[in-house]
Amino acid sequence: MSQFVSLPGPACPPATTGGIAAVDLLTIDAKGLQSRLADGEFTSLDLARKCLTQIQKHDGHLHAMIKTTPIRILEETASSLDRERADGIVRGPLHGIPILVKDVVDTPTLGLPTTAGSFALLSSKARKDAKIIDRLIPAGLIILGKTNLSFCNSRGSDMPSGWSAVGGQVQSAYIVGGVDPTDSKDGHSSPSGSSSGSAVGVSAGYAPLAIGTETDASLVCPAGRAALYTIKPTIGLVSQEGIMPISHHFDTAGPMTKSVHDLAALLDVLAAGPRSESFTASLTGSWSDIxxxxxxxxxxxxxxxxxxxxxxxxxxxxxxxxxxxxxxxxxxxxxxxxxxxxxxxxxxxxGESSEGIVMMVDLKRNLNTYLANFEESEVRSLLDVINYNLKHADKELPPHHPRQDRFIDSQNHTISPExxxxxxxxxxxxxxxxxxxxxxxxxxxxxxxxxxxxxxxxxxxxxxxxxxxxxxxxxxxxxxxxxxxxxxxxxxxxxxxxxxxxxxxxxxxxxxxxxxx
Known part of the structure; x- marks a missing residue:
């Protein structure tokens, strides 16, 4: 676990009494948790504390987290949602349910920077929350913290999936011994990437739900390695405003869950445009008309x-x-x-990858615009990030994967608009x-x-x-x-x-x- 992860201290004692003690975070989904919350078996505050204890228990090995939300904010949020429930107010099927968010999503109101796993962005502060955060919070979700990743797999051609300078190497919860150092980038010991931390966090019981992002493979492959359901939505269905970009042509955020009901309920929250019916209407369980x-x-x-x-x-x-x-x-x-x-x-x-060309051009343009809009940041452009990495190569460009050739290619490209x-x-x-x-x-x-x-x-x-x-x-x-x-x-x-x-x-x-x- 990164030294920058904030974990509960004495103000957040482990939840070991009552109904919450019997909850198996490794298997229960959000629908099951919601049912028990509705029956009064435990509170959302109990649940949030139990999830934090699970993180504390396992993340020293799994490295799925970059940072957890300050405990004061978590407790205030969970307690407020509990009071609403007691008053008969339930915002929806995900009211009072914990969720993890990949650390490319802006969350300044939660006191969390957006680092993408880079020390260059550790002190960053976005001007406002990402649009999807503006949808998650009103739906009653409790954002536990930000998950580890490989810098959108875009920094260097030698970068293994699920590694970041701040968070270290994400490890699969299923593979004893962790990533084999002699394995290939996405070999059988790898959690795959780049939304590795989000996938591993759900599979390890940190939270029943997570948000990841995908340019190419970064949602579906980590989910596949964690026995989860996910969807890379149609481009444009989910707002990308306030999410660190690679390519506006390919990028999208999406849900990662243990069950399809949870995925549909979370996709209902994430979808930016108006819809005539809930995605849960598609939960037929039948192949007969497919x-x-x-x-x-x-x-x-x-x-x-x-x-x-x-x-x-x-x-x-x-x-x-x-x-x-x-x-x-x-x-x-x-x-x-x-x-x-x-x-x-x-x-x-x-003879050239058209996808690679488009991403290379888009990365510089999109990232420069995104970084320039931060309220606070040590870096304001891709070139600033490249120079920071060179200056702090011992941390950002370690001997086991020292390249940032994809960043450099993007910065120096001479591709014409035509x-x-x-x-x-x-x-x-x-x-x-x-x-x-x-x-x-x-x-x-x-x-x-x-x-x-x-x-x-x-x-x-x-x-x-x-x-x-x-x-x-x-x-x-x-x-x-x-x-x-x-x-x-x-x-x-x-x-x-x-x-x-x-x-x-x-x-x-x-x-x-x-x-x-």
Whole structure:
């Protein structure tokens, strides 16, 4: 745990009496907690204290947290929500429920900086809370603190998933021994990133809910490694105002939860635009009116330099995903096997990654605008961050991952607006016209399913599509969870909630981390 994490002292004694003592934070979801709060078994103050005790117990190893909210604010918030409940006022299904927020979301009213895990931003202060915080607090959620991350996986090409200078290396709650130093960036011992802390925090019982963000893979892959449900919403569904950006074309925040009901209820809160009905209306638990296409797991997977092969592990993943496909085939309205979705290799143009080009240009432009608007900060631009890292290389650029080449490339790029636009339009054309839209239209299906650790994440980023992750099983090799993702048409986030609901009703429930039980 970082030395900068604020944990409860004598003012917040462990909750060990009454109904709260019997609550298993590793398994209970927000819906279950809400039911018990409504029955008066315990209070939100009891619950917040128990969650803080869980953080204190495990984060010395897991490093999922950057900083917890000052105890005075937590206790005042929880007590106020308890008084409202006692007076018959319940703001909604998440009233009095604790939540974690990735440390790229502005939270000045909570007394928390937005650091992205960098010492350069440790003393930062945003002018106002992010728009999503302005939605979470009125909904009655208790923000416990900010979670660890890898600086949006954007700093250096050698940066492992889930590492930050301030927070250290996030460890999976499922893998005894932690990240193998000889493993690849997103190998089987990795929690994956960049929303690693949010995923690990929920799986370890710190809170039943968390907010992560994704540019490409940063929600779905950490959720897949933590046996959680998540969705990268359609770009634009969730406001990005007040969230540290990488690319306005690809970025979005999203929920990470143990259950689909929790995900739908939290997505209702996060969604920026008006909706005619709640996402919970999609919780049918049935495949009967869903037409499904699936991708070959032997073809759709991350390259070996991302996920270092382990004897037997890949075979198990392929075998269990195919078994899941067979089950869905017997239940779905229609099923199409091994569809020919265009390869992510086609997202390249003239030998260069179009996604990489767009992100490289967007990073400097977006980050400069974001940092310049801070009320207080040591750094005001990407160049300031680069120079800070050089000056404090012992902390920010340690020997085990000393590069910031992606920052430098973004700062020094000479890409013209015409070339930038050409790459952006190429991404849209391949991902949409030749990719997802073609498959959905050609085969008459609603969704496409494939391994979570696959190029589906890049298809979603390139096309602006919603993408979800669903837990499936656990590696015999080391116990790490793996799962399946689904992609749907733009604006069909409700359909993905429906798919997740059907998945949850079909396959065995997720297991908590054995080492923490």
């Amino acid at each position: 037409s499904v296409a699936v991708l070959d797991p032997e073809e759709w997977k991350f390259p070996e330099d991302w996920v270092k092969p382990v004897e037997g592990a890949e075979a198990q993943i392929n075998r269990e995903i195919r078994r899941a496909y067979d089950v869905i085939k017997s239940k779905a309205k229609m099923f199409v096997n091994n569809v020919d979705l265009v390869s992510v290799d086609e997202l390249a143009l003239d 070339v930038y636009e050409r790459h952006l339009q190429h991404l849209r054309h391949v991902a949409r016209d030749r990719g997802v839209e073609r498959v959905l239209d050609t085969y008459g299906v609603d969704v496409v399913l494939g391994p979570t650790d696959s190029g589906l994440t890049s298809m979603a980023a390139a096309g602006g599509y919603p993408l979800c992750a669903m837990p499936l099983s656990y590696l015999d090799y080391n116990g790490r969870p793996f799962g399946v993702s689904a992609i749907a048409g733009r604006g069909r986030d409700d359909l993905l909630v429906k798919v997740m609901s059907a998945w949850e009703a079909t396959f065995p429930g997720r297991k908590p981390p054995p080492a923490l039980v």
